[in-house]
Amino acid sequence: MTKNRGLFFTIDGLFALIFISLLIFSFNMSTTTNTNNDLEKIIITSKISDLLITSQILEIENLKELENNYNKMFENKGYININSKIKEINTKTINEKQLISQSIKYINSSNKEIYIEIGVYY
Amino acid sequence: MILALKSSKAQVMILDILILLVICILLINIEFQEVNNYKTRIENDLNNLELLEKEIIVEQLITDCKYLATLNKTTNMCSKNKIEIKNITQITVDFQKICLLKIDSKEVIKNTKNKIINTIIKRAVVNNNNFKIIEVGFCD
Numbered sequence: 001m002t003k004n005r006g007l008f009f010t011i012d013g014l015f016a017l018i019f020i021s022l023l024i025f026s027f028n029m030s031t032t033t034n035t036n037n038d039l040e041k042i043i044i045t046s047k048i049s050d051l052l053i054t055s056q057i058l059e060i061e062n063l064k065e066l067e068n069n070y071n072k073m074f075e076n077k078g079y080i081n082i083n084s085k086i087k088e089i090n091t092k093t094i095n096e097k098q099l100i101s102q103s104i105k106y107i108n109s110s111n112k113e114i115y116i117e118i119g120v121y122y
Numbered sequence: 123m124i125l126a127l128k129s130s131k132a133q134v135m136i137l138d139i140l141i142l143l144v145i146c147i148l149l150i151n152i153e154f155q156e157v158n159n160y161k162t163r164i165e166n167d168l169n170n171l172e173l174l175e176k177e178i179i180v181e182q183l184i185t186d187c188k189y190l191a192t193l194n195k196t197t198n199m200c201s202k203n204k205i206e207i208k209n210i211t212q213i214t215v216d217f218q219k220i221c222l223l224k225i226d227s228k229e230v231i232k233n234t235k236n237k238i239i240n241t242i243i244k245r246a247v248v249n250n251n252n253f254k255i256i257e258v259g260f261c262d
Contacts (some may be wrong), residue, residue, distance in 0.1 A: 036166070047246065057248045073244065
C-alpha cells in the first residue's frame, strides 16, 4: 500500500486539475456567447423601434406597406400585426429560435386607435 | 531479495516522475489555452464595444437636432427618426470615423478614398414624409 501512495496522489491531482480547467474553460465560453447575444438583441430592438416610430409618423395602416419596410430592415423570420391582422414574414428562414417583439399603440389623425406589433426571430 | 525491492522502488519513482512530467505538460497546455481563450474573449468584447459605440453614434444622428433630427416647432423638441439633410459638416467634424452616409441610395457623405469601410449600420427614418433607409459607414 505504502509503495503506491505517491502514484495514487498524482493521479488524483491530475483529475482535479482537468476538472478545474474544464470548469474555467466552460465559464469563459458562456460569458463570450452572452455578450454577443446581448449586442444582437440591442441592434434588433433598435431596428424594431425604428419601424414602429416611422409607422406612427407615416400613419401606416396596411400590412403590405409595413411588410415592405420590414424587408428593407431584416432578413430574419418575423411577424407584423396591425390591429389584430397578422402576417408572418420570411417564413422559409430557419435556425432562429428566440423572439424579440415590441408594440406601439397610438391615435391617428382620423381619431382611430392603431395597434402595431412587430416580432423578429433571431 | 534486497536487490528486487530496490528495483521495484526505482520503478515506482520513475513512474511518479513520468506522471509528474505529464501533469506539468498538461498544466502548461491548459494555461496556454486559458490565456488564448482570454485574449480572444477580450478582443471579442472590444469589437462588441466598438460596434455598440457606432450604434450609439447613429442613434445620436437620428435623435439630436444638432445633427439630422428635425425640430418639432410646436413642441420645440427633436423628433426621433424624422430627419432632414442638414449639418453635414458638423457630423464630419464631430464623428471623424463616419466616412459614408447614405439616405436610400443618395450619398450625403462620401469620404472613402484610400479607406476601407469597416461597419455599415442601417436604420429606418422618415425623410420628406417618406420611409427611407439611412446607412452610416465607419472607416478607421
